Amino acid sequence: xxxxxxxxxxxxxxxxxxxTVVIPIGSNEQHGPTGLLGTDWLCPEIIAHEAEKNxxxxxxxxxxxxxxxxxxxxxxxxALRPSTFMLAIGDWCRSLSHAGFEKLYFLxxxxxxxxxxxxxxxxxxxxxxxxxxxRGFACKLKNWWDLAGVTALANRQFPVGHGSHATxxxxxxxxWAYPESIKTANYAPQIAPTGPIREATDFRSxxxxxxxxxxxxxxxxxxxxxxxxxxxxxxxxxVAAFGAETxxx
Numbered sequence: 001x002x003x004x005x006x007x008x009x010x011x012x013x014x015x016x017x018x019x020t021v022v023i024p025i026g027s028n029e030q031h032g033p034t035g036l037l038g039t040d041w042l043c044p045e046i047i048a049h050e051a052e053k054n055x056x057x058x059x060x061x062x063x064x065x066x067x068x069x070x071x072x073x074x075x076x077x078x079a080l081r082p083s084t085f086m087l088a089i090g091d092w093c094r095s096l097s098h099a100g101f102e103k104l105y106f107l108x109x110x111x112x113x114x115x116x117x118x119x120x121x122x123x124x125x126x127x128x129x130x131x132x133x134x135r136g137f138a139c140k141l142k143n144w145w146d147l148a149g150v151t152a153l154a155n156r157q158f159p160v161g162h163g164s165h166a167t168x169x170x171x172x173x174x175x176w177a178y179p180e181s182i183k184t185a186n187y188a189p190q191i192a193p194t195g196p197i198r199e200a201t202d203f204r205s206x207x208x209x210x211x212x213x214x215x216x217x218x219x220x221x222x223x224x225x226x227x228x229x230x231x232x233x234x235x236x237x238x239v240a241a242f243g244a245e246t247x248x249x
Contacts, residue, residue: 001058002049011099014058019102020243022059022235023092024048025117026109027066030074032166032192032211034183036174037076038064040110043170044144046177048107051232057239063092067112070197073204082116089120097137103243104139107235109170112197117141140242145169147234150227157223161191163214165207169227171216176224184217191215 001014003021026041036042041064048059068079080088093104106117121139128134145151154162154169162168175182192211197203 001052001056003058004061006058011058015100018056018058018243019100020057020105020239021096021101021103022048022051022057022105022107022239023063023096024059024109025063025066025106025113027068027079027113028064029068029071029077029079029110030166030210031171032214032216033185033187033209034216035166035171035210036178036181036183039166039170039174040066042109042177043173044107044109046173047144047147047228047231047235050228051235051239054232055236055239057236060092060096063089063106066110067116068110070112070200070203071210072200074210082119085113085116086120086123089117090124093120093124093137093139102137103245104137105239105242106139106141108141108143111143111164114141114143134247138242138245142235142238144231144235147231147238149230149234153227153230157226158218161213161215161218163192163212164194165212165214166192166210166216167214168216168218168223172219172221172224173227174224175219175221176228179221182221187211187215187217190217 024044026044028037031039041062045062052059065078065080067085068077071077072079096104158168192214194213195206
């Protein structure tokens with residue numbers, strides 16, 4: 001069930017059988033010369049929507065802008081400040097909690113989001129703690145590549161040239177879902193350099209075409225389909241386990 005394609009009455013009915021919601025979250029940023037700008041939010045959205053087809057879960061609209069300031073020297077990147085990102089996550093969580101959701105599962109597609117999402121969760125828990133009340137809801141963050149079996153599969157598919165940004169695994173996922181948007185290029189060098197991540201100017205000077213340690217040319221839609229299938233099945237299991245968690249008396 002997709003929340004944005006449902007009516008309030010349908011959401012209310014869903015809450016009668018489950019109080020868990022999945023929120024895809026990512027970033028709109030450059031992914032090298034062939035990666036789609038939406039790759040980091042498209043991957044969790046693709047996986048969550050595929051899981052929804054095979055399980056009784058509800059998927060919220062995708063939170064598609066995140067922590068991408070180091071990519072801003074590449075046109076098309078959109079970024080939020082850490083403070084803005086945290087405030088927005090807080091209001092998403094408060095809104096969903098107000099509706100009756102008690103388990104908020106964030107499926108993330110951008111490693112640069114992790115620290116700030118966790119900090120936003122901490123702010124929400126502190127808010128309840130200082131007020132001397134139960135928080136009313138629990139939050140969980142999961143990177144899609146950390147779902148059971150996904151990294152192992154990606155390592156088999158791409159034993160060399162995977163890297164850490166504009167990776168062939170994430171490019172393959174978008175190729176599977178959007179075959180009409182597949183791009184090609186002659187990469188030089190074939191496997192990109194790697195190094196630290198700092199501000200935008202430093203990043204652009206270190207990584208001229210936007211890649212980090214990767215060879216996106218290894219991606220294929222078929223490999224992407226394998227990754228989506230594995231991730232979607234694991235997501236359903238992980239969401240079910242999270243939803244079954246009980247608070248101490």
